[in-house]
Amino acid sequence: MTRSEVAYDLAVVGAGPAGLAAAGVAARAGLRVALLDAGARVGGQYFRQPPDGFHATRPGALHHGYARFVRLRDGLGDTDVLLGHRVWAIEPAVGGGFAVHCLKGGRERAATVAATRLLIATGAHDRVLPFPGWDLPGVMTAGGAQALLKGNLVVAGRRVVVAGTGPFLLPVATSLAAAGARVVGVFEAGGRFTLAPRALTRPGKAAEALGYGRLLARHRVPYKGGRAVVAAHGDGELTHVTVARVDAEWRPYQGGHETIRCDTLAVGYGFTPQLDLVAQLGCEIGADAAGVPAARVDRHMRTSAPGVYAAGETTGVGGADLAALEGEIAGRAVVADARGVPAAAHPAAVRTEARRRRLAAFADALLRSYPVRDGWTSWLRDDTLICRCEEVPYGRVKEARDLGAADARSIKLLARPGMGWCQGRICGEAVARLAGEAPGPPRRPIAQPVRLGDLAAMNERTSDDDA
Amino acid sequence: MPDVVVIGAGMVGAACAYYAAREGLSVTVVDRASVAGGTTGSGEGNVLVSDKEPGPELDLAVLSCRLWTELAAEAGEPGGFEHEPKGGLVVAESDEVLRALTELAGRQEKSGVATHRVTADELAGYEPHLAPGFAGGVFYPQDAQVQPMLAAARLVRRWPGVELRTGTEVTGLLTERGRVTGVRTGAGDIPAGAVVNAAGVWAGEAAALAGVELPIMPRRGFILVTEPLTARADGRPLVRHKVYTAAYVTNVASDSEGLETSAVVEATQAGTVLIGASRERVGFDRTVSLPVLARLARQAVGLFPVLADVRAIRAYCGFRPYCPDHLPVIGADPRVSGLYHACGHEGAGIGLAPVTGLLIARLLTGAVPELDLAPFRPDRFTGAAA
Secondary structure: OOEEEEEEEEEEEOOOHHHHHHHHHHHHOOOOEEEEEOOOOOOOOOOOOOOHHHOOOOOOOOOOOHHHHHHHHHOOOOOEEEEOEEEEEEEEOOOOOEEEEEEEOOOOEEEEEEEEEEEEOOOEEEOOOOOOOOOOOOEEEHHHHHHHHHHHOOOOOOEEEEEEOOOOHHHHHHHHHHOOOEEEEEEEOOOOOOOOHHHHHOHHHHHHHHHHHHHHHHOOOOEEEOEEEEEEEOOOOOOEEEEEEEOOOOOEEEEEEEEEEOOEEEEEOOEEEOOHHHHHOOOOEEEOOOOOEEEOOOOOOEOOOOOEEEOHHHHOOOOHHHHHHHHHHHHHHHHHHHHOOOHHHOOOHHHHHHHHHHHHHHHHHHHHHOOOOHHHHHHOOOOOEEEOOOOEEHHHHHHHHHOOOOOHHHHHHHHOOOOOOOOOOOOHHHHHHHOOOOOOOOOOOOOOOEEHHHHHOOOOOHHHHHO | OOOEEEEOOOHHHHHHHHHHHHOOOOEEEEOOOOOOOOHHHHOOOEEOOOOOOOOHHHHHHHHHHHHHHHHHHHOOOOOOOOOEOOOEEEEEOOHHHHHHHHHHHHHHHOOOOOOEEEEOOOHHHHOOOOOOOOOEEEEEOOOEEOOHHHHHHHHHHHOOOEEEEOOOOEEEEEEEOOEEEEEEEOOEEEEOOEEEEOOHHHHHHHHHOOOOOOOOEEEEEEEEEEOOOOOOOOOOOOOOOEEEEOHHHHHHOOOOOOOEEEEEEEEOOOOOEEEEEEEEOEOEOOOOOHHHHHHHHHHHHHHOHHHHHOEEEEEEEEEEEEOOOOOOEEEEOOOOEOEEEEEOOHHHHHHHHHHHHHHHHHHHHOOOOOOOOHHHOOOOOOOOOO
16 A cells, blocks of 8 residues: 555545645645535535546535635645545554545545544435335435536436425525426425524524525425425336425324325435544534434534544534534634644634634524424334345334344344445434434444455554463 | 343344253343344354364364254245355365365264365356366255344244343442342343353453453454345256365465455345455454455455456444454353353354353253263463362
């Protein structure tokens, strides 16, 4: 394996709003910064960009705050932007710092980036709840639909149903509608997104919500609360869905079902922080306001592991504004720590601290307002796949429980959900919930599939040879 | 009141419950977590005779291999737990190692182990994708594979006389006039005629509840798992047997504190290839060691070069419960009446579980055990042991 000759002061993993902001702050202060991302361009999920070949005439049309993205991107200074780098493991390096092990490009060449400090800003992925028919072509996550639209300028389908829970359904629906899809309905399993008094503390957010309302009205998109897509149907591909009226626990009311024709279903139940790397590094992991695992950080975004910082959704799902702000704070803390001066001494610290608290309070309020309710399990049938990689139906999960599997790990050991290609990133939370547990932090020593040949070629540390 | 309480719903505890129930005893199995939640769920499911020197442990292994076949046949092969008598192929890197291996095989045969000498030319017939250059090997047809979590879960349920209580932690032992008469748990007392300690890596702590010492310690092992491989044109897996180098034999019996690896490579019925396992004494440290994984990968690729392009998707570690003399503890504790131990199997717990359960059931019913239990005495570690 080729060891990188450059030792960076900071390696930032993830080039979304948090990573961009942090890298920019640190690079402009004179640190040597590497910004790594698996994608082909910076921006992450939120600022996902179409490939250059698309010649998008108005690249900002699909984004809120496109100007801010441009500012972040252009503020990267001398940052080395390493795109197409998938990080599969990070280990403390001999003599301090970290070795960031990556797979580079489509041919997955192994590469290692050495850095004194690390910022993990790996974002979040869609939370998936299985239901009958969710494995049909045409069913995608809300985040996936948005990513297709932003990244490839593909209108996900002609007749689209958007369902799930949480305010993210609104931008998905409005941007699909604006791009020409016929959005036949937005079905929120919880209560409709309203301007709760708490939201008024964030004028920008309230305006955004009002804007969505106007957009939905303009495109004549019905937005209904207390409704859930409890089944998707089709012979080989999606043709229609069953929408049920559900009670406060998301159990369908008798007779409250309607069938809606569609070729695309975008379904989202919120997001789950991507914690593989922080877990690998042994950082303390707590829970966000919804009880979902998230990296614990101090007010300077330092994790419990020395030299490791986290920002953005990694510390709890809170949206792009908060992520960018956390990135900025983390970047400043890295600079201060590198110079051995107190992080709080920066003149901007007091202002950003207050702003972060306000944004975080808003994010927490949203998380608490849109929890996943246990009634979703009543949508399952014995043949509903829980794990798609290993093709484990709900019936086998029940059988594992009957065999004495009292927790999620034992269900996995007996019935194999989460053992396949995605390593439980998709089904892990559902399995935990079926076991009656709060979802736990990940334990994935290998964060990305890696060829045994590349693993075998890793430099062996002399200390182990001596052991 | 059950006749027996078994502490631990791992493979060994499940086998103890199975054989005791088969003898007509009523059994309650308690586990503070889940069925197969400890070392049983962190291993490979090895049922091996090939890796053992002639002696008391090999005698256990030979009988246990046969019991595994019976257990699987009883429910219709593969027994509901993927029993696969695929055999093991041990390959030698050099003529010198081959001589040592062949000599070992000769001694193992006297203990009832079936062995076939394999010449260098014949190796490809056993394993078409094996790297060239090995001096030869020995094939052990008795070596087998089970899915240990399913095996524990199914065996504990096979007899109606067994009650399984998961999420039930034993916090103390009930005693009466120096005799163990049950367990105290977070969910109340369970009086019983006898208590079997099958608590795996925590068996020392369970013994301590009775005031007796049992020096059982953890020995860490990492296992690499590849992506599931699609079926090959000939319908046979890429790796057909359990394959390892003869270096493994020396590592298993080793007293070294440090890291040792000698990859055992095999395919599973789920289509993945398992590469295990390292051996380290580092306490209960779960921190992932990339150099260990790298070394396992290197050895696996050394055996099967075709694996270089196969991706690892997972790695996990487990803790083998071992005793200073690398033998298990099986038998009634002469220091505390009513207490039996079935633990300390190190990396052989899956393979040796049935024989352990059978022997414990013999003791519980007052029958004569099939094997001499003296080498496995629970009090053999104390200076006072006569």
